[in-house]
Amino acid sequence: MPFQFNVGDHSSPVANYSSFNSSQYSKLKWARNKLFRMVKNNPSCNAHFRTLPNGRSLSSMIGDSSIWVNYGSMIAPLHGEIHVPTGEIAIGDRAFNMGRWMVLATIIHEFAHHNGAPITGGNTLAEEAVYHCGLGTAQEYYDGVDDPRTPYDPNVGG
Numbered sequence: 001m002p003f004q005f006n007v008g009d010h011s012s013p014v015a016n017y018s019s020f021n022s023s024q025y026s027k028l029k030w031a032r033n034k035l036f037r038m039v040k041n042n043p044s045c046n047a048h049f050r051t052l053p054n055g056r057s058l059s060s061m062i063g064d065s066s067i068w069v070n071y072g073s074m075i076a077p078l079h080g081e082i083h084v085p086t087g088e089i090a091i092g093d094r095a096f097n098m099g100r101w102m103v104l105a106t107i108i109h110e111f112a113h114h115n116g117a118p119i120t121g122g123n124t125l126a127e128e129a130v131y132h133c134g135l136g137t138a139q140e141y142y143d144g145v146d147d148p149r150t151p152y153d154p155n156v157g158g
């Protein structure tokens with residue numbers, strides 16, 4: 001069973017992590033379908049995930065129904081967040097307001113943290129997962145200058 005979105009069927013142990021509404025859920029379903037196809041068609045995505053501290057492929061993680069993604073109403077200005085002790089993930093309004101591609105990028109970024117990419121400021125491993133899964137340009141990656149037309153941001157640390 002794939003990883004799960006909280007649509008009222010999960011009581012998160014993390015305070016302020018709650019369920020998505022139906023308009024958020026439609027963006028999430030699009031992102032999940034896209035994610036499954038990207039992982040299958042883009043080997044560099046799993047290759048990057050296997051280099052992260054916990055060593056899991058993204059294929060393995062997206063097929064893991066114990067991983068829950070919740071709505072984080074209080075996480076602004078972040079797009080997403082992970083509660084490390086429980087592994088619970090939250091996506092916030094900022095990501096939804098920027099559209100489904102940013103929702104997809106945020107899921108990938110937080111899954112990279114779930115796989116051990118450091119949260120500490122300045123470490124770019126989590127955001128690099130967004131690039132390696134095909135959501136940024138090589139110019140952004142190598143020059144370190146953000147192109148606002150892609151959801152990848154080479155200046156995001158932690």
Ligand SMILES: [Zn+2]
Nearest residue numbers: 113119126158
């Ligand atoms: Zn992060």
